[in-house]
Amino acid sequence: MPYWFLAISLAPLLSIGDPVVKGLLLLLAVPGAATFVTGLVPTVRLLEISLAKELLGGPAAALVPGSSRSWESRVRTGAWFALHLYVGVVVSGLSLAVPPFAFVLLLAPTVDWDAGFLDAWGWQDTWHQWPAPVAGLAALALLLAVIVAAGALLARLAPRFLGPSAAERLADMQARAVKLAERNRLARELHDSVGHALSVVTLQAGAAGRVLDSDPAFAREALGAIEESARAALEDLDHVLGLLRDDPSRTAPQPTLKDLGRLLEQTRIAGVKLDSEVDPDVEHVPAAVSREAYRIVQEGLTNALRHAGKVPVRLRLHVEGDRLRMEMSNPLGAPEGPGAGHGGGRGLNGIRERVTVLRGAMAAGPDEECWRVEVSLPLRSGG
Numbered sequence: 001m002p003y004w005f006l007a008i009s010l011a012p013l014l015s016i017g018d019p020v021v022k023g024l025l026l027l028l029a030v031p032g033a034a035t036f037v038t039g040l041v042p043t044v045r046l047l048e049i050s051l052a053k054e055l056l057g058g059p060a061a062a063l064v065p066g067s068s069r070s071w072e073s074r075v076r077t078g079a080w081f082a083l084h085l086y087v088g089v090v091v092s093g094l095s096l097a098v099p100p101f102a103f104v105l106l107l108a109p110t111v112d113w114d115a116g117f118l119d120a121w122g123w124q125d126t127w128h129q130w131p132a133p134v135a136g137l138a139a140l141a142l143l144l145a146v147i148v149a150a151g152a153l154l155a156r157l158a159p160r161f162l163g164p165s166a167a168e169r170l171a172d173m174q175a176r177a178v179k180l181a182e183r184n185r186l187a188r189e190l191h192d193s194v195g196h197a198l199s200v201v202t203l204q205a206g207a208a209g210r211v212l213d214s215d216p217a218f219a220r221e222a223l224g225a226i227e228e229s230a231r232a233a234l235e236d237l238d239h240v241l242g243l244l245r246d247d248p249s250r251t252a253p254q255p256t257l258k259d260l261g262r263l264l265e266q267t268r269i270a271g272v273k274l275d276s277e278v279d280p281d282v283e284h285v286p287a288a289v290s291r292e293a294y295r296i297v298q299e300g301l302t303n304a305l306r307h308a309g310k311v312p313v314r315l316r317l318h319v320e321g322d323r324l325r326m327e328m329s330n331p332l333g334a335p336e337g338p339g340a341g342h343g344g345g346r347g348l349n350g351i352r353e354r355v356t357v358l359r360g361a362m363a364a365g366p367d368e369e370c371w372r373v374e375v376s377l378p379l380r381s382g383g
Contacts, residue, residue: 039078
């Protein structure tokens, strides 16, 4: 109604002599333009989507409420706003006019009509009251059909006018991909750091318990290593929680290949016979490669502990040209010791994801009687 009041207030300003043209402008053009302009307001889309979801259902129920983020969405929202208001006016008008008319027709056979009234309309000789109730019921049924059809049409059109544009869908997909990548990265950090620490602590505790009476010195060394492993795991956990909470003060520096010596020593204290050859130049590789390579070595050692037990592990890590090459192998065998053989099978997937991010190459699988993992990482982007 406000838009028709606006059109009426502008009527004196329209110098149009033809009453039909002027009436069309007042009833259709001016209100239509006003509703379209209103629909260009970004928040109107949020309100219209919420209303469409609640009132229309059907295809409109899948719409996600949100403000317009582009002019394309604003234009479509403006068109929808004008369309649904005009449809609403038509349905409202019919809903107000048809029921009283149908009521009169339903009661027509019981009413003694005035002869003067019938003469005025020329119905004195042609007025037959018996079909009137049927016509009244038909009018009500037609009104109901129009209302249902209008609702179904608007429900079908709502996604076209209020749904996301192609650019918005692409932006949403990119945002979801970024969020998923971040979740996967955090999952890898937890799996590789905390998972490794727990595996090592389990083996170290078992070894300390077995030699507590016969070799107290080794037991004390194992308990010290357990403390160090647990503290490192807590630091890694605090780092991941800081990332989840977006708290820079709680994001500690991540270990790199410069910290590899401590990792290898903890693994040896856990009872693993580790044969390692590490090129001193690995401490000078780029930071991103160094962090990922550390986690790959950590996960490789964890896999050996979990799935093969305290078997000899061979590690070769060196720089060859513009690539960092890594080789880890251990004999195949039944897991032994506490905590061995447990895991969800996510270790290799985590290694593969890290290698893929750095555009490296990876091969893993049985090689005769050994399980071998080979990784090659470029030291420069695009390598």
